[in-house]
Amino acid sequence: MPFRQTVRAFTYHFEDLKTLLAKASPLRSGDQLAGVAARSYEERVAAQMALADLPLSIFLTDHLIPYEKDEVTRLIVDTHDVGAFEPIKALTVGEFRDFLLSEQTTTEKLRRLAPGITPEMAAAVSKLMRIQDLVTVSAKCEIVTKFRNTIGLKGRLSTRLQPNHPSDDFKGIAASIVDGLLYGSGDAVIGINPATDHVATVRGLLEMMDGIRQRFDIPTQSCVLSHVTTTLQLIEEKAPVDLVFQSIGGTQALNKSFGIDLALLKEAHEAGLSLKRGTLGTNLMYFETGQGAALSANAHHGLDQQTCEARVYAVARAFDPLLVNTVVGFIGPEYLYDGKQIIRAGLEDVFCGKLLGLPMGIDICYTNHAEADQDDMDTLLTLMGVAGANFIMGVPGADDVMLHYQSTSFHDALYLRDVLGVRPAPEFEKWLLRLIENGEWKIEKFNGLLGE
Template sequence: MPYRQTIRGFTYQFEDLRTLLAKASPRRSGDLLAGIAARSYEERVAAQLALADLPLRTFLTELLIPYECDEVTRLIVDTHDVDAFKPVRSLTVGEFRDYLLSEKTTTAGLCQLAPGLTPEMVAAVSKLMRVQDLVTVAAKCEIITKFRNTIGLKGRLSTRLQPNHPADDYKGVAASIVDGLLYGSGDAVIGINPATDHVATVGSLLEMIDSIRQRFDIPTQSCVLSHVTTTLQLIEQKAPVDLVFQSIGGTEALNKSFGINLALLKEAHEAGLSLKRGTIGHNLMYFETGQGAALSANAHHGLDQQTCEARAYAVARAFNPLLVNTVVGFIGPEYLYDGKQIIRAGLEDVFCGKLLGLPMGIDICYTNHAEADQDDMDTLLTLMGVAGANFIMGVPGGDDVMLHYQSTSFHDALYLRDVLGLRPAPEFESWIASLMDSGQLTMENFGRLLH
């Protein structure tokens, strides 16, 4: 059905809900590339005003991608919790924004509400919010997950230690791991992006990380970010697989381009659980997402990139993950042109994911051909600390020499923990304290790993 909004005597018409959401989105290069963005600031405001008056329950009846054409749509519809939705069922999108920002809406209330919200609902309300609104609501949410330690507690900030190497050189990887551990990084996961996705290479990297973890009794988890089919082969071989990783998207067509579907993810989840490697919990899936992926694969169905991104969180939510992170600026300026667009997208993603009940982290990053720099990333880093992101990346020097992009360093995490009074996961913090008390936290002790 068409939606209309009059401004200064001129009536803007939006032919359907998909168009309304796209026109209401803050400006970004990916939507301009797709030809779906608002043509002027006034048209964007008109769309936002029309969206504010839209009843939330409209998203349950007017589907953006037909039910019969897309398994992500079917997942969203079939898993919607009607009872959890009741507190906000009568609200419009604008009233939902006010509800979220109200001091009466608590962390516990948002936790109970999460199963009743759909990705389209949270994407819609995010389009009506300023930066401070996104931060305020995200900070209210507390999403706690467990495997060998506890991630997501308020007042805590975890990090993924990312020791990538362009040749998967074991000494190079080990040196980065040692460096990160000495800076208190790695409580979310020690996670390697392999340069090659060969079963033997991935298996050897897993063995190496696990030997380090066991030797020093580190309360964390490991992951080599291979394709899920590679991980399944390694699980069959009884390799030390802690977390099962996969990049995911918000449409069936995008996931197909990744070589996955929901059935394959379910198989991988069950296989990971069968190893029983978690000691205090069983959250073991690790998902990565990013705005623009659906458009780059021509799999967006005319949806704006932020709404597509939010739909990916429905896929993640179905598998009770330990970690989900948006790799916000990784694809490039074709989708997020500059620092301002990257900052806004990162805040939207963490807001939407946490509101849906996900343990959201973020790779605060940019490519070298984007109109962004480290000052922009410092701004987003600080906002993420205030917004309560579960984890960020820890990359040696903030420069990933294998993936060729700029991210956050071990020092960046120390800065954020220092200025905001944040601490690592409690089990990891206790481990560091015990090593310091015993005098074992030295380069000499860890350096033996390199020989």
């Protein structure tokens, strides 16, 4: 279905819905690389004007990737909640923006609405929003999940303690874990990206982290971010697997490039549940995503990268995750060129994910060859705190020595908690306070972990 919009007596033509969405998307280098970006700011504004007048219901019938060719499309269509969609079914995309920003649209209304919103609707309305709009709506969304503690409550900010090591050295990892715990980091998860995906290595890391957790009675969860097939094997071997991790995509072709499909994720979810390791809840899936992944795998079907990213959240939503992490600047400047594009993309991702009912966190990060620096990350960090991101990363010195990129540090989380008056997960905070009150908050408490 073609669309057109006239600006200053010039009429722009958009051949189909995917083209309109791509042309309406704020500028980013990945869309330029894919050849789908607007050719001028005027064309972008024309596309946004045309998009604003489209009824939301068009996204229920005009599928960006054919139903019969893509299992993610089938998941989106087959799980759409018609009853939840009822309050907004007559709105255009522009009217939906106004609805979301209205003071009468409360946190509870957004919670009930979430199952009726498709990823494409969320992506479309985000393209009409400025930064403060994305922050305002994100802040109204409260998505709470539980495993051994409670993540996502308003007034709380959790962190993933990320103690990566380039050779998976247990002492080096343990030193980073101790460092993070002493700074109050790790309530979302203590999560290691392994340098190697060997079953024996991953098992050793899991056992080490579980030993630390049990020894100090820490109300948190651990995860080694291995491929889901490795995790499945470890579950069969009764290894201490808390969370099941996997990188996921918004198209069937992208997920295939990751070596997964929906059936495999379902198997892993059920396997994780069978261990019954959660004490407060059963949210145990941990997903990571990132704009540009579909293009880098040539699996984007001509969609813009932000719309592709929003479709990822339909996959995540199907498995009731504890954590969803957009690793926003990790892929590189080919997809998000500079700090401005990274900031915008991070806010879009958290907005879309939370609008769809997901516990969104963010790795506020960039690679060293991007036109970005820590000042840009400080800006995004502060915006994310105001927007109510469920969690951020805690990396020693903000410099990941294994993955070779720049992220946020333990100190950055302390800054955000202090300036915004937000606190860790309640159970984790209680544990921290108990250590302080008992005089146990000393490095000596952790002797033995480092072989000393």
